[in-house]
Every structure is written in structure tokens, then in C-alpha cells.
Amino acid sequence: xxxxxxxxxxxxxxxxxxxxxVGARLTVPLLDGRQVSYANLDHxxxxxxLDAVRDAVDELLPWYxxxxxxxxxxxxxxxxxxxxxxxxxxxxxxxxxxxxxxxTRNTTDSLNLLARSLPKGTSVVLFDTEHHAALxxxxxxxxxxxxxPAHAGDTVxxxxxxxxxxxxxxxxxxxxxxxxxxxEVWPVAALAAVARRHGARVALDAAQLAPHRPVDIKALDVDxxxxxxxxxxxxxxxxxxxxxxxxxxxxxxYLVGGGATRQVVDWGDRxxxxxxxxxxxxxxxxxxxxxxxxxxxxxxxLAEDWAGVAAHERALFxxxxxxxxxxxxxxxxxLFGPEQDRVGVLSFSIxxxxxxxxxxxxxxxxxxxxxxxxxxxHIATRRLLGRVGAEEQRAVRASIGLGTTAExxxxxxxxxxSLAADGPAFRYAEVDGRWTPADDDRPLPGFLRQTH
Ligand code: PLP
Numbered sequence: 301x302x303x304x305x306x307x308x309x310x311x312x313x314x315x316x317x318x319x320x321x322v323g324a325r326l327t328v329p330l331l332d333g334r335q336v337s338y339a340n341l342d343h344x345x346x347x348x349x350l351d352a353v354r355d356a357v358d359e360l361l362p363w364y365x366x367x368x369x370x371x372x373x374x375x376x377x378x379x380x381x382x383x384x385x386x387x388x389x390x391x392x393x394x395x396x397x398x399x400x401x402x403x404t405r406n407t408t409d410s411l412n413l414l415a416r417s418l419p420k421g422t423s424v425v426l427f428d429t430e431h432h433a434a435l436x437x438x439x440x441x442x443x444x445x446x447x448x449p450a451h452a453g454d455t456v457x458x459x460x461x462x463x464x465x466x467x468x469x470x471x472x473x474x475x476x477x478x479x480x481x482x483x484e485v486w487p488v489a490a491l492a493a494v495a496r497r498h499g500a501r502v503a504l505d506a507a508q509l510a511p512h513r514p515v516d517i518k519a520l521d522v523d524x525x526x527x528x529x530x531x532x533x534x535x536x537x538x539x540x541x542x543x544x545x546x547x548x549x550x551x552x553x554y555l556v557g558g559g560a561t562r563q564v565v566d567w568g569d570r571x572x573x574x575x576x577x578x579x580x581x582x583x584x585x586x587x588x589x590x591x592x593x594x595x596x597x598x599x600x601x602l603a604e605d606w607a608g609v610a611a612h613e614r615a616l617f618x619x620x621x622x623x624x625x626x627x628x629x630x631x632x633x634x635l636f637g638p639e640q641d642r643v644g645v646l647s648f649s650i651x652x653x654x655x656x657x658x659x660x661x662x663x664x665x666x667x668x669x670x671x672x673x674x675x676x677x678h679i680a681t682r683r684l685l686g687r688v689g690a691e692e693q694r695a696v697r698a699s700i701g702l703g704t705t706a707e708x709x710x711x712x713x714x715x716x717x718s719l720a721a722d723g724p725a726f727r728y729a730e731v732d733g734r735w736t737p738a739d740d741d742r743p744l745p746g747f748l749r750q751t752h
Pocket of ligand 1: 344345406407408409431433434476478479480505507508528530676
């Protein structure tokens with residue numbers, strides 16, 4: 301019983317072909333009454349669905365049925381799909397045969413699960429510029445936050461020093477593959493080598509790296525990889541934690557219920573519960589087979605041509621960076637400096653222009669979607685804004701992906717040039733901390749029921 305992978309459709313952009321995305325021809329209304337194609341430059345927050353993923357989901361839906369427990373043929377098909385997805389994810393990250401693949405909701409869920417599974421007394425070491433999903437799940441006196449140095453090479457020395465101070469016992473180093481604020485790629489292999497010397501395990505937050513570059517557990521020599529389907533062009537609510545199974549096997553599930561239990565017996569004053577083994581132990585509740593299948597198809601589609609993905613993003617990112625850095629008053633945020641390797645993410649502030657107002661005007665006057673704020677990495681964003689002398693606490697982030705075209709980039713550059721020089725062309729008001737056009741009668745899409 302095999303489920304054929306749909307042939308990936310491709311989009312042409314910047315002279316390379318890459319897998320195409322749903323919504324590539326979406327148009328949005330502007331305040332001046334025009335309708336323009338939507339320039340989605342917010343891939344780092346959440347990426348559009350691949351056409352190949354949509355087709356695969358369509359193909360699966362008629363077969364949709366329960367996973368694991370059903371005797372019906374459709375249940376068996378779905379159970380097979382779910383199991384195949386584990387193998388695909390294992391392959392996607394180059395996992396060791398003994399590694400567990402646990403399906404979760406997203407990176408946040410995966411890291412919280414790992415945090416709840418640490419052996420007692422584990423020391424956790426991490427850099428303080430992490431995304432909140434990687435920064436916050438670890439609790440207690442054995443969490444060591446290392447200040448991120450200004451040079452990538454110094455991260456190795458800083459980690460070495462922090463690990464040397466750790467008490468005896470299990471240790472976990474939490475690293476990000478690529479910063480969601482600056483797009484800078486961290487020297488993961490070098491840091492993992494330091495961790496190894498100190499007997500520490502390494503968890504890699506690949507939420508931002510995996511959509512752009514191959515991630516290989518064995519080559520990087522890390523112990524865990526976590527990722528999110530919605531950042532990998534599979535927005536159907538699945539993510540994964542992949543890695544060493546012993547700690548996960550020894551831990552009680554932090555989400556309990558059906559699927560995680562082998563047997564429950566009534567002992568009168570309490571219930572006796574025998575948990576299942578990993579991965580089911582940490583997948584209580586009905587599995588999200590549609591999401592998991594979508595994630596697996598996205599991984600297979602991306603892995604078909606990493607070189608094409610890289611070429612597409614490299615060309616567009618060079619265009620983005622050259623255009624933005626030439627705008628007077630625009631200050632690019634960077635942890636380590638312009639020479640550092642990056643994925644297609646770039647955050648910046650503009651002198652005299654509020655980030656939220658800039659993002660609102662880019663949307664309402666130019667049909668461009670970007671993100672503004674501190675990007676769930678408050679420490680990193682505020683520190684970097686301080687470093688470039690910005691007074692505000694928020695930045696603008698443009699992030700590119702498979703749906704991006706050269707026209708999107710050029711439109712952003714030209715819009716920012718005009719915003720930096722003259723400000724917005726329309727009036728905006730700040731409501732509950734968000735800037736919105738003062739007079740906005742743009743129609744919402746028909747499928748949204750109007751509530752007024
Ligand atoms: N880690 C990084 C680097 C991220 O960029 C994000 C999301 O932006 C996360 C973790 C959390 O991902 P999710 O919201 O999918 O759980």
C-alpha cells in the first residue's frame with residue numbers, strides 16, 4: 301500500500317525553478333482602491349502551503365480516518381501514512397536509526413516536551429538571544445544563560461566557559477540554527493563539538509533553518525532537532541521532535557490521555573497507568589495525520605532540490621540586502637556582522653519611523669506583508685535595536701521564501717525608500733498598540749462573514 305507523492309509544481313523566479321506555493325496569485329486591496337498582487341515577505345513567521353502539499357492533502361482527505369485504532373481499510377491507510385511520515389522526517393534530518401521521531405504541534409511544543417523530559421538535575425546552557433520558544437521552557441537553578449557575543453567565533457569560547465562552570469550531571473545545550481530576528485546562521489557544528497567535549501547533549505532549534513537548508517543530525521553531531529510544519533510550507537498544525545530516545549522514554553508524558561497509555565487499571569484509591577513507549581508515549585490524543593502527512597510531503601519536496609532552493613533565496617536575498625542598505629536612515633540588525641552566513645531574513649529600523657506604522661503602511665499602501673515587533677525574541681531584538689541607536693523597541697522584519705519574487709523585493713525597497721523619506725501617504729491611528737489606517741473600507745474576502 302503506497303501513497304504516491306504528487307509531482308511538485310514549480311514556480312519560476314530569478315532564473316531558478318522552485319516548488320510553487322498556494323496563493324502565488326493572491327491579490328489584495330489597497331487604500332487607494334487599487335488591487336495588487338500580494339507580496340508576502342513574512343515567510344519567517346509562517347510560510348504558505350506548497351502546491352505539492354495541498355495536492356497531497358487533497359489526495360489523502362477521502363481516505364481520512366482514525367490512526368492506530370481503527371480496523372477499517374481507511375484507518376489502515378491513515379495508520380500507514382502516519383508511519384511513513386516518521387520515516388520521511390527521520391530521513392529529512394539524517395537521524396540515527398535509534399532516534400525517536402515524535403510528532404508535536406510545532407517547535408514550541410517540541411521544546412516544551414524536551415524540557416519536561418530532562419533527567420533530574422540536568423544543567424541547561426543556552427544563549428540569551430534565543431526565540432522565546434527556546435528560551436523559556438527551561439526552569440530552575442541549573443539554567444545558564446550566556447550573553448551572545450558580538451562575533452560568531454566567540455560563541456564557541458563563551459559556550460566552552462559556560463560548560464566548564466556547570467555542575468557534574470547531565471547537560472543540555474540549546475542552540476538555534478538560524479536567528480528569526482537577523483537570519484544569521486549559527487556555527488552549530490563548532491558549538492556541538494564544544495558541547496561534546498563537556499559531555500553535553502545538544503538540542504537544535506531548526507524552526508528557521510530547516511525551511512532554507514538541509515539539516516543533518518549526524519553531520520552536525522547534535523542530539524535533538526525540533527521544527528515546525530507551518531514554517532516548512534505545511535501549515536496543517538504538525539511539528540516534530542527528533543532525537544535520542546532514552547530521556548524521552550524515561551519521562552512521564554506531559555500531555556496524558558489516550559494513545560499514551562498501554563493499560564489503565566482501577567486500584568481503588570487511584571489509577572494504575574502503564575505508559576506506552578516512545579514515540580506514542582508523547583503523542584497522547586488522536587494524531588494529526590493530515591498535518592503529519594503535509595509535513596512529510598513538504599520535507600520530501602524541499603529535499604528534492606536544495607540547490608535550487610538555495611539559489612533562489614541567495615539571489616533574492618542579495619537583492620533585498622543591497623536595496624535596503626542603500627536606503628538612508630535604514631539600519632539593519634545583526635548579531636555578528638554583515639559577513640555572517642544568513643537565511644533570507646532581515647530586520648531593520650528606520651530613523652524617525654515607528655516600525656508598526658511602517659508595517660501598516662507597507663500593507664495598506666503597497667500590498668506587502670512584513671512583520672513588526674520584537675519577534676518573540678525580546679532580548680535579542682531590543683539589544684540589537686540599542687546597538688544601532690534606535691530609540692524604539694520594535695523593528696520591521698522582511699523574510700523571503702519560495703513564494704518570493706524579484707518584483708516583491710523591488711516593491712519593498714521602493715516603498716521603504718518613499719516611507720523613509722516622506723512617511724505614509726494616508727492617515728493611521730494606533731489602536732491597542734497596533735497601527736491601522738484611520739479610514740479603511742477595503743472589503744474582506746467574500747468567505748469571511750461580515751459581522752457588522
Ligand atoms: N524558534 C524559532 C527560531 C522561531 O523563529 C520560532 C517561530 O517563529 C519558534 C522557535 C517557534 O515556532 P512555533 O511558533 O512554530 O512553535
